[in-house]
Amino acid sequence: MRFHLRNLLTLLLLSILILTPSAFASAKKLIPMGESIGIQLQLPFVYVAHDVLLPNGQWLKKGDVITEVNGETISSVEKLKQQIEANDLTISVKQKSQEKRDISLTNEQANNILPFLKDETDGIGTLTFIDPDSKQYGALGHQIIDGVLNEPPNFQNGSIFLASIEQIKKSSPGNPGYKISVIEKNDIRLGNINSNESYGIFGNWESNLKDSLRKPIDIMHEEDIELGSAELYTAIEGSEVEAFSIDIIKIEDNFLQFIVTDKELLDKTGGILQGMSGSPIIQKGQFVGAVTHMFVEQPSKGAAITVTEMLKKKPK
Numbered sequence: 394m395r396f397h398l399r400n401l402l403t404l405l406l407l408s409i410l411i412l413t414p415s416a417f418a419s420a421k422k423l424i425p426m427g428e429s430i431g432i433q434l435q436l437p438f439v440y441v442a443h444d445v446l447l448p449n450g451q452w453l454k455k456g457d458v459i460t461e462v463n464g465e466t467i468s469s470v471e472k473l474k475q476q477i478e479a480n481d482l483t484i485s486v487k488q489k490s491q492e493k494r495d496i497s498l499t500n501e502q503a504n505n506i507l508p509f510l511k512d513e514t515d516g517i518g519t520l521t522f523i524d525p526d527s528k529q530y531g532a533l534g535h536q537i538i539d540g541v542l543n544e545p546p547n548f549q550n551g552s553i554f555l556a557s558i559e560q561i562k563k564s565s566p567g568n569p570g571y572k573i574s575v576i577e578k579n580d581i582r583l584g585n586i587n588s589n590e591s592y593g594i595f596g597n598w599e600s601n602l603k604d605s606l607r608k609p610i611d612i613m614h615e616e617d618i619e620l621g622s623a624e625l626y627t628a629i630e631g632s633e634v635e636a637f638s639i640d641i642i643k644i645e646d647n648f649l650q651f652i653v654t655d656k657e658l659l660d661k662t663g664g665i666l667q668g669m670s671g672s673p674i675i676q677k678g679q680f681v682g683a684v685t686h687m688f689v690e691q692p693s694k695g696a697a698i699t700v701t702e703m704l705k706k707k708p709k
Contacts, residue, residue: 422609422610422611422612423524423609423680423700424522424523424524424525424607424608425521425522425675425680426520426521426522426634426673427520427626427627427628427635427672428520428555428556428628428632428634429518429519429558429572429574429627429628429668430517430518430532430553430554430556431517431553431554431556431576432514432515432516432518432532432533432553432594433514433515433551433553433554434513434515434537434546434548434550434586435512435513435548435549435550436511436512436513436546437468437547437548438458438459438460438467438468438547439467439468439473439510439511439512440457440510440511440542441454441458441506441541442455442510442511442541443455445506445509447506448502451496453506453509454488455541456543457487457488458486458487458488459473459485460485460487460493461484461485462476462482462483463476463482468512469512470507470510470512471512473507473510474507477504477507478500481497481499482498482500483495483498484496484498514542514546514548516537517556517572518532518533518670518671519627519628519668519670519671519672520553521533521683521700521703522673522680522683522700523598523602525602525609528597528598528602529595529596529597529598530553530583530597530598531592531593531594531671531683531704532553532595532671533593533670533683534671534682534683534685534697534698535593535686535698536589536590536591536592536593537594545589546589550585550586551585551586551589551594551596552582552584552585552586553584553586553596554581555576555581555583555632556574556575556576556632557574557575557631557632558572558573558574558628558629558630558632559574559575560572561573561630561661561666562666563661563662563663564664564665564666564692565663565692566691566692567689567690568689569666569667569687569689570662570666570692571666571667571668572629572666572667574668581600582599583598583599583600584596584599584600588706590706590707591706592698592702592703592705592706593671593703607634610675610678610679610680611679612700612701612704613677613679613680613700614701615644615647615699615701618641618644618649618681618699619641619676620640620641620642620644621640621641622639622640622641622654623640623641623651623674623675624638624639624674624675625638625639625653625672625675625684626673626674626675627669627672629658629661629662636675637658638653638654639652639654639655639674639695640652640654641674641681647699647701647702648696648697649674649699650694650695651674651694651695651696652694652695653665653693653694653695663692663693664687664692664693664695665684665692665693665695666687666692669684669687670684670685671683671684672684673700680700681699681700682697682698682699682703683697683698684696684697
């Protein structure tokens, strides 16, 4: 499975524990991560990923949701495939506030549009932390917005997987770079996704914590964060997490601004890349926060959220 992320700026145990705003309230230490992860959100509907011109002159527009096939409600691409038989069919499509419309297709036409249909949101990001006590994790530092639907997707379940960086498209002023990653060969789910919140995705960690080479560290209180040197943990080659030097240049409420000072990181990536969201920031051996955004015109400059704010999951 391959991910090529441009839009994000942009596991099955039988646990049904739902995270609440107080789920991490008692956390005193967290394991800083930095691994690149593949993210999959399974949606309860089928949507059109690209504009498609049909032979009858009608269009399937990007973002259209297919609600019915031959009068039967459709919730997945697999169920849609089951409806495509050796006869004509009628699909009902709808886009947000627009009225539902019906489109007639032959069996051949229906098969031709299948590559343009999706029932999941996927991408790549960075794992931020694991709470060693609750066995819950946080990642990304910001909400996932589906690039086609232009909104946080309503999802029925989700998974995260360890990803390996295969290639880097370097950032330059005005041109954000990105990571090209693949899911690791063992394809083992690291955890589920319980929620897609303002401050990231959160869920239950399902892998062995002994596999982490990093130990839990103290959470730095916001009033103790200082301007000056810190480290950013992230992966830019394979699945290896490295520490890179940065300077925190601004502290305002629950958010930080920083400059990448590490020559190796600047040489390889130009600074911050799409896909680095969630990379942990460490200062004086304590957990400070997580990368959330880059400055497009100055890719060596980034923004971050404090980890104490991220633990709240969303603004109050």
